[in-house]
Amino acid sequence: MAESVKYRKVYVGVELSVSPQGDVRPRTIIFEDGNKYQIDRLRQKCRAHATKVGGTGIRYTVIICNKETYLYEDDGRWFVEAKDIGG
Amino acid sequence: MERTILHCDMNNFYASVECMLDMSLKGKAVAVGGDVENRHGIILAKNYEAKKYGVQTGEALWQARQKCRNLVIVPPHYEQYIKYSKLARQIYAEYTDLVEPYGMDECWLDVSGSIGIYGDGEKIANKIRERMKFELGLTISAGVSFNKIFAKLGSDMKKPDAVTVISKDSFREQIWQLPASDLLGVGRATQKVLTLYGIKTIGDLANASPDLIERRLGKCGLMCIRYAKGEDISRVMPTDFEPPVKSVGHGITAKQDLENPAEVWNIMLSLTQDIGHKLRVYGKRAGGVQIDIRNNQLRHKQWQCRLSNRTNSSAIIAKTAFELFVKNYKWEYPIRSVTVRAINLHSAIEAEQLDFFGNAEETAKRERLETAIEKIRDRFGKHSIQPATLYRDIKMPNDREVELTMPTGLII
Numbered sequence: 194m195a196e197s198v199k200y201r202k203v204y205v206g207v208e209l210s211v212s213p214q215g216d217v218r219p220r221t222i223i224f225e226d227g228n229k230y231q232i233d234r235l236r237q238k239c240r241a242h243a244t245k246v247g248g249t250g251i252r253y254t255v256i257i258c259n260k261e262t263y264l265y266e267d268d269g270r271w272f273v274e275a276k277d278i279g280g
Numbered sequence: 281m282e283r284t285i286l287h288c289d290m291n292n293f294y295a296s297v298e299c300m301l302d303m304s305l306k307g308k309a310v311a312v313g314g315d316v317e318n319r320h321g322i323i324l325a326k327n328y329e330a331k332k333y334g335v336q337t338g339e340a341l342w343q344a345r346q347k348c349r350n351l352v353i354v355p356p357h358y359e360q361y362i363k364y365s366k367l368a369r370q371i372y373a374e375y376t377d378l379v380e381p382y383g384m385d386e387c388w389l390d391v392s393g394s395i396g397i398y399g400d401g402e403k404i405a406n407k408i409r410e411r412m413k414f415e416l417g418l419t420i421s422a423g424v425s426f427n428k429i430f431a432k433l434g435s436d437m438k439k440p441d442a443v444t445v446i447s448k449d450s451f452r453e454q455i456w457q458l459p460a461s462d463l464l465g466v467g468r469a470t471q472k473v474l475t476l477y478g479i480k481t482i483g484d485l486a487n488a489s490p491d492l493i494e495r496r497l498g499k500c501g502l503m504c505i506r507y508a509k510g511e512d513i514s515r516v517m518p519t520d521f522e523p524p525v526k527s528v529g530h531g532i533t534a535k536q537d538l539e540n541p542a543e544v545w546n547i548m549l550s551l552t553q554d555i556g557h558k559l560r561v562y563g564k565r566a567g568g569v570q571i572d573i574r575n576n577q578l579r580h581k582q583w584q585c586r587l588s589n590r591t592n593s594s595a596i597i598a599k600t601a602f603e604l605f606v607k608n609y610k611w612e613y614p615i616r617s618v619t620v621r622a623i624n625l626h627s628a629i630e631a632e633q634l635d636f637f638g639n640a641e642e643t644a645k646r647e648r649l650e651t652a653i654e655k656i657r658d659r660f661g662k663h664s665i666q667p668a669t670l671y672r673d674i675k676m677p678n679d680r681e682v683e684l685t686m687p688t689g690l691i692i
């Protein structure tokens with residue numbers, strides 16, 4: 194059964210590392226409730242439309258606990274597309 | 281050498297940006313409306329769903345709602361339109377340095393020099409079209425041709441999210457049967473004259489007698505004939521993007537008549553909060569202030585003055601507006617409406633000859649303070665921080681989208 198899953202834009206804190214060349218890499222995602230998630234790998238970086246929640250940004254394809262997910266940076270703020278539970 | 285020119289037109293630009301930002305609008309009939317809380321608000325833009333109901337740009341909001349019961353009307357977010365207009369131009373700039381904007385949502389690109397790298401014009405147009413969708417969530421329609429006029433015409437022929445090629449070999453079959461008024465440059469007045477002589481299509485125009493056309497329409501007429509024949513040779517002129525804003529003004533009609541200077545001050549202070557914000561968004565500073573006061577006999581008076589230092593500071597603009605008011609208004613009648621405008625706008629980065637008597641340091645300090653306030657509003661909303669006096673009832677109409685002066689020259 195194709196149940197439609199709802200998503201919402203959740204702004205998050207991000208710990209970054211910056212190389213001497215100025216390349217920015219997100220390292221950790223911190224949710225508002227304090228939960229921290231280590232980014233294990235960075236797979237891709239491109240500008241993209243966030244098709245699930247709207248808006249656009251620089252999209253980082255990241256691996257967290259063996260799962261691939263998108264992290265976006267838009268005008269200095271970072272967000273993820275979170276599944277809306279109980280919505 | 282034959283040129284390759286693209287004309288890219290972002291489809292339903294304002295409405296598309298709104299729908300892209302808020303996915304809950306997807307599939308709904310959506311319009312962007314100016315001054316939504318006001319009876320006199322109008323439709324600024326609409327999406328295809330709204331178009332199906334016959335909703336038209338420029339008509340009153342209530343008319344549009346009558347045509348389409350479920351129409352969702354959202355207020356305009358100019359800072360977003362400017363942002364996405366710039367992002368689109370960044371994409372264009374990757375294919376050529378010859379990019380000429382035409383309004384906020386259209387550009388010509390001369391890609392003649394890029395064909396060796398990226399493939400022919402159609403290929404480049406399709407690449408841009410796909411990128412626009414993927415990166416910005418917006419669609420464009422593009423025309424590809426050997427001159428600017430036909431490229432523009434092509435971008436109008438298939439919408440949305442489409443590419444139309446008009447080539448040197450096939451343009452006669454492709455476009456000569458289209459109405460002459462589809463050509464850029466053939467305005468309503470020209471079209472009227474042409475119709476008098478039985479010239480209806482682009483093909484009719486191409487084959488019309490130049491003598492007759494010149495007698496009736498002068499040089500412009502001859503230019504239109506050249507356009508129709510595909511002989512437009514005008515170049516794509518790279519121009520720096522500057523939203524052509526001449527002034528930023530806000531005005532309101534008070535809930536009740538204003539009876540004393542203190543009440544006028546409150547209104548002016550409130551109006552200038554938005555003006556300062558807009559100036560920052562557009563990257564402008566005002567060189568002068570203009571006020572427009574209407575009394576309860578509905579008579580207008582207007583005054584203006586220069587600012588000793590250009591500024592985007594709401595507080596300084598408010599203070600100047602109020603001084604102007606106190607100096608000039610005679611209080612024969614109470615006041616019905618107040619408008620404040622920031623005028624003589626200059627690019628914020630432009631150098632300025634400082635006035636010997638002006639207090640540039642004070643202005644700079646004030647601007648820094650307001651930049652900090654802006655940041656707070658960005659994060660927590662427009663009303664999260666404001667002058668204390670504005671938290672009281674100041675006879676401001678409720679929940680206003682104040683009468684916004686549209687930046688002139690923007691194409692919707």
Ligand SMILES: [Mg+2]
Nearest residue numbers: 289290292385
């Ligand atoms: Mg357009």
